[in-house]
Amino acid sequence: MNPSIIIPSHTAYLIIDTNFRVVQYAPQLPDLLPGCAIRLHDDLREHLQELVGLETVIAQLLTGQCEHFLIEEVQHSEFAKGDQVQYITLRLEPKSDQEIWIFVEDVTETAVLRQALVQRVNETELLLNALKTTASYNKRIMASMQEALLITNSAGFIKTINQAACELFGYDEAFLLNCNIADLFWAQNQAQSYLEVLWNQSDEAIATEVPCRTQAGEQVIIEFSTTKVQSQVEKVSTFVYVGRDITARKDLEREREKALAKEKELSDLKSRFLAMTSHEFKNPLSTILMSVELLEEFGEDWPPEKRDKYLKRIKQCTTNMNTLLEDILLIGRADVQKLVFDPSPTCLMAFCQELIDEFKPLCQAKHQLILESDLAPQANYVIDTKLLRHVLSNLLSNAIKYSPEGGSIQLKVNCQNQQFLFHVTDQGIGIPPEDQPRLFDYFHRSRNVSDIAGTGLGLSIAKRATELQGGSISFTTQVDRGTTFSVSIPVIEPEE
Amino acid sequence: MSAVTKKICMVGDFGVGKTSLIRRFVERQFSDRYLSTVGVKISRKTVTLANDQPLKLLIWDLEGKTKFKAIAPTYLQGSSGVLLVADATRTETIQGLTQHMQDFLTVNPQGYIAVALNKADLIDSDARPVLEKHLTAAGDRMLATHWTSAKTGQNVDLLFETLANAF
Numbered sequence: 325m326n327p328s329i330i331i332p333s334h335t336a337y338l339i340i341d342t343n344f345r346v347v348q349y350a351p352q353l354p355d356l357l358p359g360c361a362i363r364l365h366d367d368l369r370e371h372l373q374e375l376v377g378l379e380t381v382i383a384q385l386l387t388g389q390c391e392h393f394l395i396e397e398v399q400h401s402e403f404a405k406g407d408q409v410q411y412i413t414l415r416l417e418p419k420s421d422q423e424i425w426i427f428v429e430d431v432t433e434t435a436v437l438r439q440a441l442v443q444r445v446n447e448t449e450l451l452l453n454a455l456k457t458t459a460s461y462n463k464r465i466m467a468s469m470q471e472a473l474l475i476t477n478s479a480g481f482i483k484t485i486n487q488a489a490c491e492l493f494g495y496d497e498a499f500l501l502n503c504n505i506a507d508l509f510w511a512q513n514q515a516q517s518y519l520e521v522l523w524n525q526s527d528e529a530i531a532t533e534v535p536c537r538t539q540a541g542e543q544v545i546i547e548f549s550t551t552k553v554q555s556q557v558e559k560v561s562t563f564v565y566v567g568r569d570i571t572a573r574k575d576l577e578r579e580r581e582k583a584l585a586k587e588k589e590l591s592d593l594k595s596r597f598l599a600m601t602s603h604e605f606k607n608p609l610s611t612i613l614m615s616v617e618l619l620e621e622f623g624e625d626w627p628p629e630k631r632d633k634y635l636k637r638i639k640q641c642t643t644n645m646n647t648l649l650e651d652i653l654l655i656g657r658a659d660v661q662k663l664v665f666d667p668s669p670t671c672l673m674a675f676c677q678e679l680i681d682e683f684k685p686l687c688q689a690k691h692q693l694i695l696e697s698d699l700a701p702q703a704n705y706v707i708d709t710k711l712l713r714h715v716l717s718n719l720l721s722n723a724i725k726y727s728p729e730g731g732s733i734q735l736k737v738n739c740q741n742q743q744f745l746f747h748v749t750d751q752g753i754g755i756p757p758e759d760q761p762r763l764f765d766y767f768h769r770s771r772n773v774s775d776i777a778g779t780g781l782g783l784s785i786a787k788r789a790t791e792l793q794g795g796s797i798s799f800t801t802q803v804d805r806g807t808t809f810s811v812s813i814p815v816i817e818p819e820e
Numbered sequence: 821m822s823a824v825t826k827k828i829c830m831v832g833d834f835g836v837g838k839t840s841l842i843r844r845f846v847e848r849q850f851s852d853r854y855l856s857t858v859g860v861k862i863s864r865k866t867v868t869l870a871n872d873q874p875l876k877l878l879i880w881d882l883e884g885k886t887k888f889k890a891i892a893p894t895y896l897q898g899s900s901g902v903l904l905v906a907d908a909t910r911t912e913t914i915q916g917l918t919q920h921m922q923d924f925l926t927v928n929p930q931g932y933i934a935v936a937l938n939k940a941d942l943i944d945s946d947a948r949p950v951l952e953k954h955l956t957a958a959g960d961r962m963l964a965t966h967w968t969s970a971k972t973g974q975n976v977d978l979l980f981e982t983l984a985n986a987f
Binding site for chain 2: 381395
């Protein structure tokens with residue numbers, strides 16, 4: 325051995341030849357590797373398997389291609405006692421061109437220490453990795469949620485939100501994270517009561533609808549499902565809110581309710597219409613049937629005057645039924661938009677005078693039927709006489725009918741601001757305030773009509789006919805004093 | 821007939837399951853507890869090759885690569901083959917395999933390589949093709965890539981046999 329080399333106690337040496345045969349070894353080697361029974365001339369690879377495959381390395385060392393070769397911290401359980409492991413480090417150096425030094429160092433102490441350190445560092449790294457993966461996964465799930473997610477502390481202050489929450493309320497993340505959830509509610513004075521409902525939602529509870537305010541100041545209806553979760557601190561809760569914008573759904577519900585109400589109204593109207601028409605037809609039909617039966621039975625025995633009386637009654641009933649039928653047909657046509665506005669040049673005053681003349685026979689002595697106008701008597705105007713007749717004849721007929729005490733009935737016609745104005749004024753029974761809002765509804769009749777016959781369709785027809793001409797109808801009335809109906813229809817300039 | 825002895829190395833990042841794969845292959849055991857390897861531990865197992873010849877494998881379980889410590893090239897010296905191991909649940913360990921492969925081929929240009937994407941039991945089968953795209957290690961020394969699980973034993977024998985039969 326070269327005396328210049330000082331070998332520390334935890335190190336031993338071996339010398340091998342080119343075939344890994346042990347040529348020499350230090351006396352302390354058996355103490356260093358207690359389980360390893362190395363003898364001279366042994367192939368060292370049988371004892372130290374870390375040398376297997378190092379033939380090239382040995383050759384390089386012997387030829388001076390490398391100065392040394394190090395195999396660090398090789399774990400050997402077979403050399404150690406019991407369950408312990410031993411770590412050794414081998415340093416190979418050329419001794420001559422035929423022999424190699426192998427320095428064996430017991431590094432168990434440092435390796436075990438390093439193992440503990442590496443174990444802790446790697447465990448921490450793995451844990452950190454897992455946490456990062458989980459956090460990123462959770463964040464992706466939260467971001468992918470269509471619903472808004474808000475997590476608050478027990479006082480309602482927002483601690484966590486997702487992207488959908490920012491989009492829903494229109495605020496950025498920094499703003500929302502400084503908010504109390506109640507600040508988002510529409511009705512601030514009811515915030516506390518909403519919070520109590522939300523905080524007390526049980527697992528089975530259905531979601532709570534809360535009107536909220538967006539950054540743009542718009543109201544959105546949010547359906548919140550709330551879950552109470554215990555926070556890191558025992559007995560302190562956090563609240564997890566999952567909110568869904570149901571504004572569109574609520575609007576749709578309202579529309580649907582409106583449509584249902586309209587449908588019900590129509591259905592009611594239809595029922596009333598049917599009841600009314602059957603009733604209106606049934607009375608004259610009964611009268612006709614009864615009169616015919618009487619005439620059949622006794623006609624031949626009756627004096628001619630009495631027979632005429634019954635025949636007149638039959639005629640009257642038939643006329644009434646015909647009128648009713650015409651009204652119903654007219655309304656039906658208006659409803660299915662078969663009634664069209666078809667104006668043509670007409671002498672308006674001649675038309676009105678004709679109408680007044682037609683109504684004169686219906687008046688009694690106590691009625692005075694007056695036509696007033698400042699329009700030129702011969703002037704032609706573009707009007708739809710058919711529609712205008714429906715309007716004015718119904719108004720005049722009503723004026724006469726509902727003036728049982730008589731009085732003057734006036735049709736005033738003039739033209740102002742490109743509008744024809746027709747005023748039909750009577751001194752009749754008037755319309756009670758309660759009936760006024762529904763006056764133009766089908767079959768609606770005022771409560772003060774007593775036994776004056778009528779279908780309740782006349783004013784509906786008048787209104788529809790006015791509207792078809794682009795006009796409007798209104799009235800002023802006083803009970804027992806009289807009524808004025810005013811119809812305004814736009815003037816149409818004649819084509820050149 | 822005495823068996824031929826071949827050295828193979830297990831190389832990969834820390835915590836990918838190199839020690840667990842050896843333990844499953846040699847001792848038929850598995851433990852969930854993570855015990856980091858320092859330095860190197862050599863295990864032995866004799867396998868019977870496809871041609872009925874016995875082969876003694878010296879399996880070097882190398883300390884995993886961390887950001888503080890790289891794989892020591894001296895461990896790779898004289899190795900006939902390498903098993904590159906990645907944790908399929910940690911994409912970066914799959915991406916790191918290319919570097920490990922290059923390190924091995926620098927020392928042993930004629931060595932054989934097989935890849936183990938370990939912890940396959942934790943990965944849904946539909947995620948496998950996506951993860952395999954991260955695997956860019958390739959070349960004529962590359963034998964195969966196996967989805968392995970030291971926990972269930974899936975493809976563990978196949979992994980070692982793939983390498984053993986190449987020698």
